Amino acid sequence: xxxxxxxxxxxxxxxxxxxxxxxxxxxxxxxxxxxxxxxxxxxxxxxxxxxxxxxxxxxxxxxxxxxxxxxxxxxxxxxxxxxxxxxxxxxxxxxxxxxxxxxxxxxxxxxxxxxxxxxxxxxxxxxxxxxxxxxxxxxxxxxxxxxxxxxxxxxxxxxxxxxxxxxxxxxxxxxxxxxxxxxxxxxxxxxxxxxxxxxxxxxxxxxxxxxxxxxxxxxxxxxxxxxxxxxxxxxxxxxxxxxxxxxxxxxxxxxxxxxxxxxxxxxxxxxxxxxxxxxxxxxxxxxxxxxxxxxxxxxxxxxxxxxxxxxxxxx
Amino acid sequence: xxxxxxxxxxxxxxxxxxxxxxxxxxxxxxxxxxxxxxxxxxxxxxxxxxxxxxxxxxxxxxxxxxxxxxxxxxxxxxxxxxxxxxxxxxxxxxxxxxxxxxxxxxxxxxxxxxxxxxxxxxxxxxxxxxxxxxxxxxxxxxxxxxxxxxxxxxxxxxxxxxxxxxxxxxxxxxxxxxxxxxxxxxxxxxxxxxxxxxxxxxxxxxxxxxxxxxxxxxxxxxxxxxxxxxxxxxxxxxxxxxxxxxxxxxxxxxxxxxxxxxxxxxxxxxxxxxxxxxxxxxxxxxxxxxxxxxxxxxxxxxxxxxxxxxxxxxx
Numbered sequence: 001x002x003x004x005x006x007x008x009x010x011x012x013x014x015x016x017x018x019x020x021x022x023x024x025x026x027x028x029x030x031x032x033x034x035x036x037x038x039x040x041x042x043x044x045x046x047x048x049x050x051x052x053x054x055x056x057x058x059x060x061x062x063x064x065x066x067x068x069x070x071x072x073x074x075x076x077x078x079x080x081x082x083x084x085x086x087x088x089x090x091x092x093x094x095x096x097x098x099x100x101x102x103x104x105x106x107x108x109x110x111x112x113x114x115x116x117x118x119x120x121x122x123x124x125x126x127x128x129x130x131x132x133x134x135x136x137x138x139x140x141x142x143x144x145x146x147x148x149x150x151x152x153x154x155x156x157x158x159x160x161x162x163x164x165x166x167x168x169x170x171x172x173x174x175x176x177x178x179x180x181x182x183x184x185x186x187x188x189x190x191x192x193x194x195x196x197x198x199x200x201x202x203x204x205x206x207x208x209x210x211x212x213x214x215x216x217x218x219x220x221x222x223x224x225x226x227x228x229x230x231x232x233x234x235x236x237x238x239x240x241x242x243x244x245x246x247x248x249x250x251x252x253x254x255x256x257x258x259x260x261x262x263x264x265x266x267x268x269x270x271x272x273x274x275x276x277x278x279x280x281x282x283x284x285x286x287x288x289x290x291x292x293x294x295x296x297x298x299x300x301x302x303x304x305x306x307x308x309x310x311x312x313x314x315x
Numbered sequence: 316x317x318x319x320x321x322x323x324x325x326x327x328x329x330x331x332x333x334x335x336x337x338x339x340x341x342x343x344x345x346x347x348x349x350x351x352x353x354x355x356x357x358x359x360x361x362x363x364x365x366x367x368x369x370x371x372x373x374x375x376x377x378x379x380x381x382x383x384x385x386x387x388x389x390x391x392x393x394x395x396x397x398x399x400x401x402x403x404x405x406x407x408x409x410x411x412x413x414x415x416x417x418x419x420x421x422x423x424x425x426x427x428x429x430x431x432x433x434x435x436x437x438x439x440x441x442x443x444x445x446x447x448x449x450x451x452x453x454x455x456x457x458x459x460x461x462x463x464x465x466x467x468x469x470x471x472x473x474x475x476x477x478x479x480x481x482x483x484x485x486x487x488x489x490x491x492x493x494x495x496x497x498x499x500x501x502x503x504x505x506x507x508x509x510x511x512x513x514x515x516x517x518x519x520x521x522x523x524x525x526x527x528x529x530x531x532x533x534x535x536x537x538x539x540x541x542x543x544x545x546x547x548x549x550x551x552x553x554x555x556x557x558x559x560x561x562x563x564x565x566x567x568x569x570x571x572x573x574x575x576x577x578x579x580x581x582x583x584x585x586x587x588x589x590x591x592x593x594x595x596x597x598x599x600x601x602x603x604x605x606x607x608x609x610x611x612x613x614x615x616x617x618x619x620x621x622x623x624x625x626x627x628x629x630x
Contacts, residue, residue, distance in 0.1 A: 111525050113428040152623040205626050210426050308467040311520050
């Protein structure tokens with residue numbers, strides 16, 4: 001982990017931050033490098049064609065009602081490739097996680113197939129690894145806040161979706177707090193009926209249990225221990241989740257304004273006024289970062305091993 | 316159902332049939348019509364390029380050891396399109412089932428995604444609708460015998476796979492017996508350890524329960540009742556399954572030799588010597604059937620409704 005150079009007082013402040021509103025913003029993705037290769041990247045473009053960072057430039061809030069957020073989909077439901085916003089890559093493209101030089105795919109733990117939600121991140125949030133959460137007593141995992149979107153459609157990789165937040169669970173992964181926000185696409189037919197954590201159990205019986213089970217066992221086939229959860233493995237409600245979002249939005253703000261050591265994270269962006277140093281770059285420079293990245297190419301084949309089912313005992 | 320024109324005595328005889336051996340046969344598929352359209356068809360071609368019927372021309376047995384069979388994969392694991400060998404279509408291509416003029420997709424019943432096995436049929440078998448099974452007291456469903464292949468790879472549509480038979484379950488669907496043979500690809504790494512029904516439970520805990528659950532509930536979202544099973548919802552072992560295969564192979568033989576009324580089923584083939592009438596056709600005529608079918612085309616889009624999860628209570 002990155003050592004704390006600055007006092008963590010500021011980064012734990014939460015407080016009232018200015019928020020960005022961009023309710024009707026539309027984004028497109030720009031793929032570079034061959035799919036299923038180490039070079040594969042998915043960059044983001046706003047509707048004017050400008051390259052943007054999905055970590056810094058896409059606003060957290062999708063509209064003034066605070067419970068509607070932008071979510072960046074990294075892993076569409078029922079897929080296995082562990083795609084994530086690259087916090088260190090310039091303009092923070094989505095790339096596939098790499099372990100020991102190999103592209104990482106999450107294992108299928110029976111009866112599940114790949115991820116059981118559209119999985120992604122909230123822009124303009126950050127789980128500060130210098131910050132110890134008062135509830136979980138664990139530090140952040142150095143990534144944007146994770147979101148599980150439970151609507152009925154399978155999203156596209158890189159889709160920027162407007163979501164309602166419903167609750168959260170607090171996964172503890174190797175001593176780090178890794179909040180998982182539960183949310184639903186505001187356009188989903190069920191969205192009206194889902195307003196808080198208890199509504200999920202009523203409309204989608206078994207889904208929350210499966211969500212805990214999934215996170216508990218998903219690394220076991222890779223030789224890792226079962227994951228655990230704070231709060232006696234109970235999900236927390238919407239109000240609690242909103243507070244987590246506000247905290248991690250605050251931690252991101254400390255980062256982007258230079259009050260937390262970035263420690264390898266790329267803060268390059270094209271729109272954040274409070275950026276420090278030369279992090280706010282021109283559209284032309286942002287474009288050149290994409291132009292200099294590997295050319296698009298035909299997809300590489302994926303090993304059939306990725307399709308295997310693993311039988312993991314969860315007790 | 317088709318009325319019995321002939322006595323069913325012959326068709327229930329079981330008995331010792333000559334069997335076809337073709338251990339190293341390789342097959343290819345020929346797609347016609349746009350995928351996801353009413354016109355879509357998958358024809359079969361043998362290694363010499365001759366169009367064959369997957370129902371009649373592909374041998375039931377893949378080698379002399381009777382427990383290795385050819386299986387025609389109709390539905391790859393984790394897909395929803397209800398593809399099946401068209402018993403009435405000339406040369407019996409795979410086509411998508413149609414209900415009320417619409418392409419049929421099976422619903423995803425939580426926590427499952429599409430079919431949980433590679434699903435297909437045994438060639439040269441037939442569940443005679445004129446024949447009442449002595450155990451289930453139900454009639455056949457007029458289709459080739461269904462197979463659930465439980466290996467780790469996701470098969471290709473139309474793949475002809477060599478499988479070991481492990482057992483069977485007896486689904487009762489609207490009063491018709493619909494045997495489901497459980498089998499595994501002989502090339503699967505687990506195949507050596509799987510020799511009978513009990514081995515599945517040991518190597519793949521929960522899979523048999525999920526198999527029953529899946530068949531029990533999968534039509535509920537379409538407004539159908541829960542399916543039931545003979546034998547107190549217990550699977551039957553390999554020996555029992557082999558007997559079912561032999562019986563339905565016998566029923567197919569009654570059909571192809573004209574001793575059972577075909578009643579709309581296309582018996583056209585290019586290789587079955589015992590064929591009656593003009594059912595055995597030349598390679599050129601078989602080719603012309605494919606040539607006269609709709610041209611291949613770009614795939615139609617699939618409705619996102621197909622991706623929906625349905626929450627079905629099974630009690």
